[in-house]
Amino acid sequence: MYRLSATALRELFFKGEVSASAIAETFLKRIGKHDPKIGAFLSLFSDRLMDKAWQLDQKRQKGQPLGKLAGVPVALKDNMLVKGQITTCGSRFLENYRAVFDATVTRLLEEEDALIIGKTNLDEFAMGSSTENSAYQLTKNPWNLQCVPGGSSGGSAAAVAARLCPLALGSDTGGSIRQPAALCGVAGFKPTYGRVSRYGLVAFASSFDQIGPFSTNVADTALIMEVLGKHCPHDSTSLDLPPEPYLQKIDHDIRGSTIGVPWDFLENLDPAAKENFLSAIEVFKKLGARIIDVNLELLKYSIAIYYILATAEASTNLARFDGIRYGKRSQRAATLDEVYDFSRQEGFGPEVKNRILLGTYVLSSGYQDAYYKKAQKARTLIIDLFKKAFSSCQMIAMPCSPFPAFPLGSIHDPLQMYLQDVYTIQANLAGLPAISIPSGFNQEKKPYGLQLVGPQMHDVQVLRFAHAFEKACDFSKAIPPLFDEEVNL
């Protein structure tokens, strides 16, 4: 059962060939057996899950209408709220924080009868590219247990890759869905900015954050996007657009279309990664797409722009963690000022502090124009650059990550870690929809991801190109051997 896609699993459930309770039990057992190897989950909703599954079985027996995700287990990154459940954000600050309302994504999933199975590990407050910044545990890459799963949504990526659940949600501020998807060999989609409501997602950098899904194939991405891509009055950036029938629209020939590749920007790509990328481009040529060169040289400044703007926004967003209303309050604090200063000292990890300091610095008087305002102007240039590029092509193809999964503990320097996001950050700077899909393996059997970036609002188009690629060279059925019992037997 674990090998089935979400789409296949719900078909079985619809037809009555398997009960929701049996599905829930199977995946809980699988997690019990396999998760200790990778540490993808921070919490499991076992009792709640079995209750929901039982209710769903009743619903089906009574012949009531079933939702689009009926019977499909879904995991949430632990920065999204499920009422009554702990939401840690991977931080000691929120160790005991119990959500008092449901995130919109939680509500939408449950309205469509998904089975929310538990919460996954992440870099603290989603700040990181390896999930090593979690205050709780390391998550390991299912393809190579010595390596990181990527980050910050590393738990969700690893869970789907190890087939511990067919779908999971992540959040992507600078690549936090796509990079771990690439490193773990699954599909990871960051929709257009505003497509999925962020109400109930703990904010990191509000002009960048976007929720999106992990899945084993593109059809499953389309399926869950039909559920998540809805307008929400609780998020003022939520797009008010009619719902898209993603599933119907993705199976479409891409013959005659044009794909742009920013060759200049890819100059320094590692040779093995470049070879993988070139073979992906060949696939698109065979599918009848025309490949053109797009000049995106300005993208070399993306990381600099991003780490000014995202940390500035983070320093403001994280000011809410003051030890007064919820979260950690230092036991040492005797005065109000000490409540703030000590609670934040004890509650935040080093990378979060690093970013709050940087963000506060670039916003502080005397430096704001030189850093913050300058970066905002450069962001305008990046947005315009993409607009221009998309006047001559429908899609831009890039690698997702400069390297495949790297060993745990191998990158200590924050700047080196930031450079891991070199190919993903642009989509967040310009609010573009972008997906990473598996594009093969290196010699050590570590996955590569191909990234497709589309114009704003053209989420369907991104999935269409990804689907065409997947049909032509399907890596979506590759399962990490350690987690594929049928092979081991």
Next chain:
Amino acid sequence: MAHFDETELSKLAKLCRIECSEEEKKNFYSSLLRILDYVDQLKEVDTERVAPCDRILETLSNVMREDVVGETLSRETFLSNAPAHVGGMVRVPPVIKI
């Protein structure tokens, strides 16, 4: 970044409301210097006649609603996560000297 010295880091930490040990200050200082050094490359970008980005999507605009009381958290729910509360209110250390 000649303007940024280690004493400024204490000021910055205070602005951030994060207490730092001397060792932490040293680490943060060297890490910040490296990052500021890296982002300095932005100076090469000509932004003379460019407007700062104030929205990502052109369609974004302020969302308003009628100023009426809606569904909110109950006091009990709100206080369920408070580190300390008394008499239905959040408790903090004294801020006024009597």
